Amino acid sequence: MIPIELFILLSAMLFSVGLIGMLTKKNAIVILMCIEIMLNAANINFIAFAATYPAAPLAHIFVITAITVAAAEVGVGIAILLHAYKTRKTTNIDELTSLRW
Amino acid sequence: MVFGISFMEYAWLIPLFPVIAFVVVGFFGNKFKEGGGAIAIGSAVIAFALSALVAYEFFTGSGDAFAPEPFKWLAFGKYELNFGIYIDSLTCIMMLFASFISLLIFIYSIGYMHGEGKRKRRYYAEIALFLAGMLGLVLSSNYFEMFIFWEIMGVCSYLLIGFWAFRHPEGDEASVKAASAAKKAFLVTRLGDVCFMAGLFVLLWAFTSLDFTVLFDPANMATVDTGVIMLGALLLFGGVIGKSAQFPLQDWLPDAMAGPTTVSALIHAATMVKAGVYLVARSYPLFIQSAEVMLVVALIGGITAFIAATMALNNMNLKRVLAYSTISQLGYMILALGAGGYIIATEMAHGDVEATVGYTAGVFHMMNHAFFKALLFMCAGSVIHAVGTEDMRRMGGLSKKMRITSLTMLIGCLSIAGFPFLSGFWSKDMILEAVMEPSSLGLEGQIFMLLFVLALITAFMTAFYMFRLWFLTFKGKPRDASIHCHGESPKSMTMPLMILSVFAVGSGFLIFLGLNDIITFSVISGDFVVGGHGHTPGHILDAILTNVWTYVSLAVALIGILLAYLIYARGSLDPSRLTASGKSRLYRFLAARYFFPQLYDQISWKLGYSVAKGVDYVDKNMIDGTVNGLANSVVGSSGSLRKMQTGNVRDYLMYMAVGLISAVIVLYVLVTTGGL
Numbered sequence: 180m181i182p183i184e185l186f187i188l189l190s191a192m193l194f195s196v197g198l199i200g201m202l203t204k205k206n207a208i209v210i211l212m213c214i215e216i217m218l219n220a221a222n223i224n225f226i227a228f229a230a231t232y233p234a235a236p237l238a239h240i241f242v243i244t245a246i247t248v249a250a251a252e253v254g255v256g257i258a259i260l261l262h263a264y265k266t267r268k269t270t271n272i273d274e275l276t277s278l279r280w
Numbered sequence: 281m282v283f284g285i286s287f288m289e290y291a292w293l294i295p296l297f298p299v300i301a302f303v304v305v306g307f308f309g310n311k312f313k314e315g316g317g318a319i320a321i322g323s324a325v326i327a328f329a330l331s332a333l334v335a336y337e338f339f340t341g342s343g344d345a346f347a348p349e350p351f352k353w354l355a356f357g358k359y360e361l362n363f364g365i366y367i368d369s370l371t372c373i374m375m376l377f378a379s380f381i382s383l384l385i386f387i388y389s390i391g392y393m394h395g396e397g398k399r400k401r402r403y404y405a406e407i408a409l410f411l412a413g414m415l416g417l418v419l420s421s422n423y424f425e426m427f428i429f430w431e432i433m434g435v436c437s438y439l440l441i442g443f444w445a446f447r448h449p450e451g452d453e454a455s456v457k458a459a460s461a462a463k464k465a466f467l468v469t470r471l472g473d474v475c476f477m478a479g480l481f482v483l484l485w486a487f488t489s490l491d492f493t494v495l496f497d498p499a500n501m502a503t504v505d506t507g508v509i510m511l512g513a514l515l516l517f518g519g520v521i522g523k524s525a526q527f528p529l530q531d532w533l534p535d536a537m538a539g540p541t542t543v544s545a546l547i548h549a550a551t552m553v554k555a556g557v558y559l560v561a562r563s564y565p566l567f568i569q570s571a572e573v574m575l576v577v578a579l580i581g582g583i584t585a586f587i588a589a590t591m592a593l594n595n596m597n598l599k600r601v602l603a604y605s606t607i608s609q610l611g612y613m614i615l616a617l618g619a620g621g622y623i624i625a626t627e628m629a630h631g632d633v634e635a636t637v638g639y640t641a642g643v644f645h646m647m648n649h650a651f652f653k654a655l656l657f658m659c660a661g662s663v664i665h666a667v668g669t670e671d672m673r674r675m676g677g678l679s680k681k682m683r684i685t686s687l688t689m690l691i692g693c694l695s696i697a698g699f700p701f702l703s704g705f706w707s708k709d710m711i712l713e714a715v716m717e718p719s720s721l722g723l724e725g726q727i728f729m730l731l732f733v734l735a736l737i738t739a740f741m742t743a744f745y746m747f748r749l750w751f752l753t754f755k756g757k758p759r760d761a762s763i764h765c766h767g768e769s770p771k772s773m774t775m776p777l778m779i780l781s782v783f784a785v786g787s788g789f790l791i792f793l794g795l796n797d798i799i800t801f802s803v804i805s806g807d808f809v810v811g812g813h814g815h816t817p818g819h820i821l822d823a824i825l826t827n828v829w830t831y832v833s834l835a836v837a838l839i840g841i842l843l844a845y846l847i848y849a850r851g852s853l854d855p856s857r858l859t860a861s862g863k864s865r866l867y868r869f870l871a872a873r874y875f876f877p878q879l880y881d882q883i884s885w886k887l888g889y890s891v892a893k894g895v896d897y898v899d900k901n902m903i904d905g906t907v908n909g910l911a912n913s914v915v916g917s918s919g920s921l922r923k924m925q926t927g928n929v930r931d932y933l934m935y936m937a938v939g940l941i942s943a944v945i946v947l948y949v950l951v952t953t954g955g956l
Binding site for chain 1: 934937
């Protein structure tokens with residue numbers, strides 16, 4: 180049995196990678212990928228706790244829901260980005276500013 | 281019960297009809313003949329008829345004060361303010377003579393104000409409201425309600441004194457004077473009203489209610505500190521000083537002569553200034569709680585009576601002389617009420633107090649004065665209407681052209697001077713007797729002795745200046761050829777004069793026909809009783825006719841009349857010898873009204889203006905400074921905070937991440953150090 184601390188550590192590292200990527204990267208696709216990494220870091224956390232405390236089945240449901248929502252989110256996000264790329268010829272978020280004040 | 285109906289239940293209708301007349305005339309007056317004057321008269325007729333029915337029902341009833349459960353108006357915490365009616369014998373007398381005299385004045389106005397054109401509408405609306413104010417005031421069941429009507433009268437007096445502020449029959453200068461007189465009347469009485477209001481606060485705080493039934497209950501009074509009642513009573517008396525033009529706020533009343541003469545008659549006889557005396561009579565149970573308050577009341581009354589009479593001595597304006605005489609007579613009433621109350625206050629500790637002659641004399645004189653002062657003013661109005669001036673130096677010899685006016689005015693003058701068996705004689709002698717009564721009470725007794733001497737001198741001066749006025753106006757030769765007398769005034773003006781002169785002669789006899797049991801105040805087994813049983817007619821007659829001072833006062837009055845006759849009718853004494861042709865110091869002092877106008881000016885300029893400046897400084901620098909400083913600091917801090925809003929999502933994310941990390945660190949530190 181792998182101790183739970185290692186899972187939590189892995190999850191924290193993944194989350195940090197995603198966070199740093201989100202804060203530093205300019206390409207919207209990379210940012211979307213970073214969000215996915217962060218989501219999955221959270222999912223790993225859920226699963227690890229579910230495995231350690233099997234009496235609580237709720238964690239699985241959370242994870243499945245999170246995966247579903249993430250899939251939908253990526254679908255919508257990529258669709259927006261594709262459209263933005265078609266009209267603006269860029270995916271750099273610093274240039275996609277026409278809706279900002 | 282009259283005709284099977286209890287009219288006392290419907291007494292609230294009495295002030296309502298004049299209010300309706302006010303609204304109707306105010307909006308639609310010009311659609312009627314004479315600017316709606318008939319409607320105002322009609323409302324006064326109804327008010328008088330209802331008052332008579334209510335009074336009849338009251339006097340044939342049990343004699344207890346009628347105070348139905350009042351309408352609850354405002355209640356906050358334990359305090360409550362109500363609206364209701366309170367009828368006792370004082371109320372009945374007040375509303376009877378107020379509505380009756382107002383009715384006569386309204387009728388007289390039809391003739392007097394005939395030439396005013398479209399502005400008659402305003403006039404009739406305002407006098408109707410004035411009457412409503414007075415009737416509402418006397419019917420009020422608590423001080424707060426009373427205060428509302430008191431203020432309505434204040435507004436009406438302002439509007440009516442300034443009636444000619446836009447277009448005066450004597451030119452622009454007079455209209456400017458009318459405007460400033462109206463303002464002065466309003467502001468000076470306002471000073472008294474502020475005192476009145478402060479008194480109401482004190483009483484409300486002490487009694488948690490302002491209803492007469494609560495305030496005049498000895499059981500409630502026992503729970504309140506006498507010092508508080510004393511303070512409340514003195515502050516109420518401040519309102520009286522303003523409204524009834526007592527020393528030192530007396531100066532607005534002579535200026536108020538700038539209004540139409542009918543308005544002066546209304547203010548002086550039926551309403552307004554009588555409200556102040558009524559307030560003292562109504563508040564007697566509170567006032568008699570301390571002898572000091574009553575001493576103040578008597579002193580103010582005595583001083584007012586004296587100085588106002590002196591100012592009337594050398595005035596040449598017909599209406600002004602009457603105004604000073606009103607102030608002086610009001611001083612008499614206040615003096616009588618104060619002296620009578622002083623006796624009760626000192627005797628109450630020993631048990632029951634019989635009906636006091638002071639209270640009876642004060643209220644009796646108020647009623648008599650209403651009749652003869654209304655008569656005098658309306659006669660003066662008739663003269664002014666005929667000759668077009670108020671300056672007595674330009675009149676003279678009018679008795680041949682105006683028989684009715686000169687005769688009725690002679691009756692009025694005799695009555696006010698205290699000529700035997702006319703109304704003024706009875707009440708004035710009762711007042712003198714009332715002032716004499718407490719003079720045996722130690723040190724304060726000597727003050728009353730002094731007040732008695734002042735009152736006696738005042739009686740002399742009253743006789744003198746009233747007959748000076750009458751001789752100057754009606755006797756001798758016409759002194760100014762440019763003045764053309766139009767002859768006697770129309771019927772609508774002379775009829776009220778004749779009716780009133782009957783009362784000026786006869787109203788004094790009412791004291792022997794039952795009035796002695798109506799206007800009394802006694803303390804019976806700790807209870808305050810208004811009405812009931814007073815001195816018997818025989819006792820009053822006996823007291824007046826066997827008192828040596830009656831004959832002294834009669835003698836000084838006759839000497840006053842004789843002196844006036846010698847100086848102004850026979851011309852055997854030259855007044856300019858006495859006054860050094862108007863250059864003597866005393867003459868100028870009196871003509872300048874004891875420099876009271878200047879005193880008011882000085883006080884309002886020096887004190888009022890510097891206070892206003894101080895307030896202005898605090899307002900501009902401290903209050904505005906605080907508000908502006910707060911606003912500026914908010915604007916500055918928000919300006920710097922605004923810069924955090926870059927609109928860049930990654931910046932926000934950064935803040936979130938930093939916040940999260942620092943929260944984790946803080947938690948970690950707390951957990952590891954055992955702080956949590």
